[in-house]
Amino acid sequence: MAATDTRGNIGADIHFSEASVSAQDQSQTAFDVIVVGSGAGAMTAAVTAADQGLSVLVVEKSDKFGGTSAISGGGIWIPNNHYFKRIGGRDSHDQALTYLRAATAGRVDERRLLAYLEHAPKMIHYLEKKSRVRYAVAHKYPDYYQHLPGALPGGRSLDPELFDTSLLGDELNNLRSPSPSTLLMGRIAWTARDAHKAMARERGWRFKIMGLMLRYQLDLRWRRKTRMDRRAGLGSALVCALRRSLMDRKVPLWLKTDFQELVLEGGREGGKVSGIVVDQGGVRRTLTARKAVIFGAGGFEQNQQLREKYLPGPTRAGWSATPPGCNTGAALLAGQAAGAATDLLEWCWWAPTIAVPKEEKPRGVFAERAFPGAIVVNGLGRRFVNEAAPYLEFVDSMYKDNAATGGRSIPAWVIFDAHFRFNYAMGPLMPGQVMPDSRLRKEWLGSVYWKADSLAGLAEQIGVDAAGLAATVDSMNDYARTGIDADFARGGNAFDRYYGDVNVKPNPCLAPIAKGPFYAMRLDAGDIGTKGGLLTNADAQVIRADGSPIPGLYAIGNTSASVMGTAYPGAGGTLGPAMTFGYIAAHHIARGA
Template identity: 35%
Template structure:
């Protein structure tokens, strides 16, 4: 039930309190509710969903009950070996094993007891597909589409998707829908699919501000919210956590605030932190992500790190040793008509397609455009240390723009005027003119295009080996007629470009926990009754991005572990003290 803080009354008591209503927090709350606990879910913003609501909703869980339907050969042992090789000493092997053990159990438990339903993508390669133990299918789960009308008035609680990822004023589309929409004039099956989508959306817009057919991350959040409300979980939005109260046995209460209201809430089992990480924490962002402008972050606004501050005040600590403190994607940025900033992550739709390339200030390529978005973002920052590469420039010609679009510019090559007018899209009748408008070296750009055109003919990228792994080829164009599905010529004027920046899409560095998701202090002792999951927790991936959904997968698994441990703890008649000192009140700074 959706409540207000005032309605809780003074000194309300819950078995489990979850801080943060993104995918990890909502999953933890649902597991606790399934296990019979009285659960309070607290969200600091007006919406539930966090960055999960913006995402594809892909959840990386090896050896789940869905995997055999698309890949009978994969096992947890294969996945463990893959992670050992991909991540190595950047994270704890014990924590990775806990994730691999809990993930399939979490999927089965939630699906058997709620409206949350997944399916395995038929083809969705691990990003580091060149590493032994990787797979092309089976580990990437996606939520089934959800009818938002089931939520009634609560539908308005779901964070809407990024507007630029929708069509026709709020109609969500997933990977399969995009293909059908592009082929609707070519194939009858695609026409029929597209017609159903359009008819449904037309009906929706008669009574709702956006489409109620939810897919990807919005579908996952919709299913979680529906299941939580069915289970009687109390949900508070626009509510902040001001304090953790610590007694002899650990965290025993929290203080919450909403506008001028404050309430102390007692906790029997535990507090689970799932507030999204530090990405919008001003001081910690400057320390951990130097040079990354906050305006480049496409994440949800609630990731302020304030809940982590409370944990640090009672003895928690941040992890160390990750490849990067954040996960990254190249993004392009544009001011919307209402004055807000649109940040568009360039995941798969353009940069790796034939006839596309990325260059720096000298007009030269400096990376493999088909690498994962995480490695792309890291490469931009690394290159920028010696040659101006932030922004970088994603370049194509008129044919590339028509076929694949360019960031917020959709395929088709039409409706370019507003993008050109505000400078988001830059056009040049010649390559020299494009270079001049971008302020980059024209000789370097001309040479890079000439090299790319030669590579398109031979199928071999002599500079960065583009199109040499299964993952890279999956993000090329399967229908491309050239020898390499990722390489195509750039030659049909006019020419176009958008500016790219490294955007942090989630925190990799977080609070250190054990295999039960219990937050550990500086002496590696669990802080009783305090748990962390999602991006509040140190990533088991060690800042590496080995496959699709490697934030949501561990978020689900450790949310499951945290919830089950907290529920059991709350039912235990006596809990061994973790600290003999008097009650400590940790206030937010």
């Protein structure tokens, strides 16, 4: 989903007749439920709690709503969902449980797995009926671990439908701008299904792109207001739909309201959470939660001190693809101060990233690693992983190889030739047939990409062993001819091939690297959020080391230790659980259990 527009904000303020809900009365200080954070999980919890007759407040530390969800792909991994069944797909609770047991390998309490499998289909069915959220099944998107029992070649990942942002009124000005990498040409919304069709070069892909561009250009009334697409896609579509659903219910969302600490009745041992303390422009306020506080505030990936404390090294907040200044671990620290147990703090939702000058955050590299004709090497010029592997496993392999080679895999380098450059995207580089080198920003040469007439010259520029790189390229060229990657079996399963070029034979993920000039781009050990956090039970209650719940405190999303353990079972394995356990938490609170 590469793009060329690198601005932090893709549209100027847009003004509508409908008043902005950000100007709501903020004199009220007591609510049944206070939700900290405004990502997909947090807003799902708020929508569901409001529907249960509870008074709800959502607080967000930044001046934009949507959190990391807004810049994500917006997909949700929902086994046994009704969308797949509608088109004749076959899945079952037991098959999905078999898969999750294998993927999580005993790291997660099975009661949490069972809760997820029971409630995830109910959650998305509920939102379809009761809210503005709309999804479609990405029936070709495979589970990530095709070698595990219970995996499916498609049907469990759901893709958001496009959302008409004019329905937000002035509140659109408060939306966190989508990442340029999630937009066609840096400005046009599309679905993940559209993106897959284009990237895999399936039949009709050119007509699909032409149609999307025409739709955008011919929306003349909207074009007179802004360059921003009227429609939102992917994660932006999801958070817009949820925000509109909160507006329908008149649920207040307070921006620039920074969570500081929990209010505990009865002390740390056995105490009940009864509210929160926030900072609003330097003014501290205490807000009362009569029933519960739900943490949906993200992880700690933007806190360098916590990264160094918990994550493997080397580690940099600047490598993360999440919004700077957000997700600094305040909820984690508050939960620990209240006696909460934690788990998985050494793990992230890893994803390799590429830094682009003048962009607020690096770009994750997801689909491009599967395109034929690009390889990733360490400082010795050697491959160390199947480039098309799931992004979590890719960066995990970076760390393992970095330890084995004495620090030669962080950063790693993606290498490709002129043929690849002309036909495919890589990070911010659009295919050369659309965006030739002459149209790239001059400052990118030597910072975003490196270029040389020979592999040896390229190796010298980036500090990679030239002999090792030459030997690796020779081997890969042989593999491209046979279609078999003898080292890492790239292209050997349905997930690898999902983003491969269907027109390349015999293996859609393999092509020779032979035509100069040659290119390199730096890959850092990035992430799309931390994976570990406060330990919770099957009802999303935060628990102590002895398993007892902390009354009045719930955690979802990346504030909690992932129900997926150290695994990433499929596209949407982050947002699916966040939204599901938000739904579970709201019902549990309403029952007064």
